[in-house]
Amino acid sequence: MSVVSLLRDALGARVDVSEQTRQDARSDRSGHAAVGLPLAVVHAESVDDVQQTMRIATATRTPVVVRGAGTGLAGAANAGDGEIVLSLRRMDAVLEVRPDDLLAVVEPGILNADLNAHLAAHGLWWAPDPASRDISTVGGNIATGAGGLLCAKYGVVRDAVLGVDLVLADGRLLHLGHRSVKGVTGLDLTALVVGSEGTLGVVVGATLKLRRLVPGETCTVTATFPGVRAAAAGSAAVTAAGIQPAIMELMDAASLTAVHALLGLPAPTPGAAQLTIQTDGPAARAEAEAIAAILSAHEGVPVVSHDPVEGDRLLAVRRSMHAAMASLGTTLIEDVSVPRSAMPAMFDEIARIEREFDMVIPTVAHAGDGNLHPNFIFEGPETPARVWEAADELFRAAIRLGGTLTGEHGIGVLKRRWLADELGEDQWRLQRDIAAVFDPLGILNPGKVFSPDA
The missing domain is CATH 3.40.462.10 (FAD-linked oxidases, C-terminal domain)
Known part of the structure; x- marks a missing residue:
């Protein structure tokens, strides 16, 4: 049975094989387009949809590219020949807002601006403020480690995420991080996932650190x-x-x-x-x-x-x-x-x-x-x-000058050839080894961040 047939049996109409939808998934706002057409676009509506997709991908060793709104600027969410696109755009709920604890739990597909419109009713806001806030998703912001105009004072995405729910390549679900302000139990895997560009797992939920709306003029x-x-x-x-x-x-x-x-x-x-x-x-x-x-x-x-x-x-x-x-x-x-x-x-x-x-x-x-x-x-x-x-x-x-290739857009495809120049050979190989622990088959966003021929 083909990969598309397996996906359709499990997910029905949420599996989209129309040519236009697959064409749209080849590119983002960077101007770069992947080679060839992806097999299908899965419009996930639940964590279970994501888990089923990843189990099928693992069983068939089919590459998966996770996608939000497609507003990236480095080609990280572009899918090509033989790949499954896992779209999280329909998973856009605000699951919980806790004003006393200054936190919210959200699904990854909600737009940054829509989240802040929702939070404003509670006198709260989520500080990351990318220029694409009206059109980019919170999940995409987390995947790239986005920043924005306000980050010099109020921090970047990494400073505003307390935890993530992560589906691994084999379909297992992990709950990373804490709901508390403090928490140093074990390694900080949440920080590792932020900015990982879909290479370690699929972010299906996020616990966000909020701020009260700033008083005064x-x-x-x-x-x-x-x-x-x-x-x-x-x-x-x-x-x-x-x-x-x-x-x-x-x-x-x-x-x-x-x-x-x-x-x-x-x-x-x-x-x-x-x-x-x-x-x-x-x-x-x-x-x-x-x-x-x-x-x-x-x-x-x-x-x-x-x-x-x-x-x-x-x-x-x-x-x-x-x-x-x-x-x-x-x-x-x-x-x-x-x-x-x-x-x-x-x-x-x-x-x-x-x-x-x-x-x-x-x-x-x-x-x-x-x-x-x-x-x-x-x-x-x-x-x-x-x-x-x-x-x-x-x-x-x-x-x-002591700087870096990317402050907030990510490496994706467009800057991967320079990554080792900045990291050095030992750190570059260590990062590849860490990614392989999360994704031993190499099916999560292959060819992104790390050059495929390296």
Whole structure:
């Protein structure tokens, strides 16, 4: 009996073999598409559906690619020839909210923004705030170890997950982590699963650490600078002063120009870069004024707004970056991260790469934590070799500065060839060995994170 027949016998109409559905599962928002068509897409609606799928996959040694909303930027959830796609999008329930304990238990398919809309009624929120919050799932956020605009002050996904329910490759269900604030029983397998990109198991539930909604006003500081290096130095000065804004976003001249064109705004001053900073809580107003003074001393021209509607409008410029890049052509969105004090040097490296390869690399940054998103724009579906050569220079520069290949998007397919360069041979092999303990047959997301021919 074929794999599809076995799946249909067990799961009925939840097994989808339509060509369009399988085509859609080949790609994500990275622009990369897997080779060939997956066998089927299983629309799991329960933990039991996931377990049955994994038992069949193990029995038949069929690869499985777990998928949420398909908004990833590294190709980690793209499925190709001979693979089963295990979609968790229908598992989108909020199972429990405990305001007194500041936790919620959710299924993986709920969208980040939908979860926070639900939690707002309880005066609570889940802090991870990726740019894709309106369209990405909590399960996908956990799989990639996502961050976002607010993470410099409120933490990334790893800081906001207390535990996960994990289905292993053979169908066993594990309950990892704790509901308590403290817990050091055995190895921290929850932390290992966060950011593992579907290579260790299938996250079918998550116990999340919540925060109470922040009281007080929100203030927004926008500051223009004569160039991106000055803006990066200004943001580093804010960090060095010990002020912790909720959001600190940097846009270089190319990205700012593209977004203004998309939104129909007046063209910015040629060469100018911009910082958009938000402070919140009882000290928001005092912090905003202190930040404005620091930026003024570092070539910035700041404007402070205490109007939350105006603040949202100003921040919408930054949140429109992905759409602006898409309007220019096919985009390879990179995700290097460096120590915050090294941001000016990293922008120097990007400028060097632009000169050497005769290309413009629009770049935005979560300046509060040193995470940069350089964008390579090109025509056609396939990334040209010259772009990969420039990206290679970018990655090596970030590592030289004490940084990393990826701050929040993950390795997936697109960055796996550089993983050993950052980790070193011994750690790279140790990580592969750990993955093999969870998945001895190698059927979970094969070819992702680790190169298949290594």
